[in-house]
Amino acid sequence: MRPVNIVSGEGFKSLIQCLEPAYSLPRRETVMHAVKSKYTTTKQTLQTKIENCKALSLTTDIWTSNQMESYMTVTAHFISNNWLLHSFVLETKELGVSHTAANIGERLSEVMADFRIPAEKRVAIVHDNAANIVLCAEQLSRNPSWGKVQGVRCTGHTLQLCINVALKKDPVCRVVAAARRLVGHFKKSAKATVALADKQKQQNVVEHKLIQDVSTRWNSTQCMLERLLEQRWPVTAVLSDPNTTQRSDRDLDLTAVQWRIAEDIVSVLKPMVTLTELLSQDDNVSLSATLPMLINMKRRHLLLREDDGAAATAMKNTLREEIDKRWELNGELQTSIYIKAAVLDPRFKSLSFMEEEKRDEAYTTVFELAESLTPAEEPAQRPLDEDDNEPMPLQKKRKQDEISMLMGTDEEQQAEEQNSEMER
Structure with missing residues (x-):
């Protein structure tokens, strides 16, 4: 975590001389060559993984360093052939130009070209609620060179708002x-x-x-x-x-x-807090869980109770209104990317959180989507790890009640139906 030119510093040279007089410090150029070589090798390995994956989603964010310099980070997320979820940072690079939608889109296109990611593999771009990146995602979704990519607002950031x-x-x-x-x-x-x-x-x-x-x-x-x-x-x-x-x-x-x-x-x-943690895990898919958990949160935890104080009542009302507005829960959800993902997730595919008349339309949407796809090669099964059947850690058990509420799995009948289906 130190700058490479520390090897040229007189103080550092004196320190190393004291610790190990026989050691010869490498020159700055030698260290940089080793770093670049490691980067090139790692990048080639990552490109091979990306070439072998079926589809890929991106997360992008623009942030400011302590020196008030703007950087843009682009992360790739995909599932390998053996059903392992991967997340890799493709690039963190200074964004010296104005943060317009066009400039952000140009930077994203440069990253896609650099890592040779074809348009047909690009599924979604996850971003925050800033107007410039929202506009950028909308523009890319209409750009033929970006395929059928969709913009998805970060649930954590939206929940923060x-x-x-x-x-x-x-x-x-x-x-x-x-x-x-x-x-x-x-x-x-x-x-x-x-x-x-x-x-x-x-x-x-x-x-x-x-x-x-x-x-x-x-x-x-x-x-x-x-x-x-x-x-x-x-x-x-x-x-x-x-x-x-x-x-x-x-x-x-x-x-x-x-x-x-x-x-x-x-x-x-x-x-x-539990909801945010569940939807922020790198090793767990979150798109399919977003709406089921939010709707279960609204219907159960944010339900007004007789013993609620004035502050609790006001907070619950505000949170329900904001969640409805920002996720458009009062609109037509059946064809949204969230519901498509939920239908394909064994945990939520019964769509118990939706009104019955809307479920058939959601199933039909996914059915038509499946029919439009060409037959794909059967993916390899992920081998079971030795620790797959180990008991749940204690800290996770303490949150089980909250998780059950969010997942809607604490109703005995539904839990039994899902368990028996998974066993079959």
Whole structure:
């Protein structure tokens, strides 16, 4: 993780001379030659894998480094002949030109040409909700040289936008702001941090540090509030201690009403964390699971209950509205790429999350798609790994209830039907 020219630095030379006087440092040109050689070999291996795959999807993102330089990363995702899911970063390169849809499309075309990826293999481009990349995907979908590629908005980023709307409404936003100030006080004060550790020991509370959230990641806000609730009484004890906290800082503690609202926020967002994790795994397909999980989330977790507080009710209503709007759940879903994928996924192909009259149309769409394909060579079966039948790790078991809710598999009859079908 150091720059290559470190081998030319006098300090580094002195260090190596001290550690091993007999060692001769390679020149910068030698190191660069080795790096380029490794890159060329790796690229050739990857090109061979891509040539052998049936279809390929892309993920692209434009981001800014700490030096305020813009970079564009392009990642390829495909399934090999032995049914293993692969993800490879094709390129991370500085994007010095204006971030217009045309320039982004040109860069993507350059990457496709560089790795010799034909148009017929390009299935989808996953991207965030920025207007320029959305327009780029739309333009490429109409470009004959890009085949039948489709633009797919990143579920994680879209979910972030939905939750941001809910977090910005009163009184939720004020509670989050108050919690942020409270955590900031402990992060800035070494005296308060030491006192918190002492109170944790006295009250026999698990010794965890408070978490400061990051505005661009909603799950960090959920983690901040959850940790704060866990440490509520040690935190309150420190703030009320005149030997530790100045009078001007004692009002940083949340009120009883704010603590209750914080509990509501955590309870509403908790399954959202599990949903995001499930849909963000590199080794698991997520397109087919997106709509089933979102609809199950809406119908069950986001369903209003009698014991919901005002904040929880407002958050649930907002989240349902945002999910409906951003995924167009009130429109014609039967022909969407999400439903096509769900039909082909053994976990969801019964389409139990859809209205019965719409299922037949969804099946017909996929049936017609299958008929339009030329007969393909039967793919090789993936050999079972030795650890395929090992018991589920403990940390996964703890989330099983949330996963069952999202998957809709905790209804006994449906689970039995799916299990028997998979066994057959």
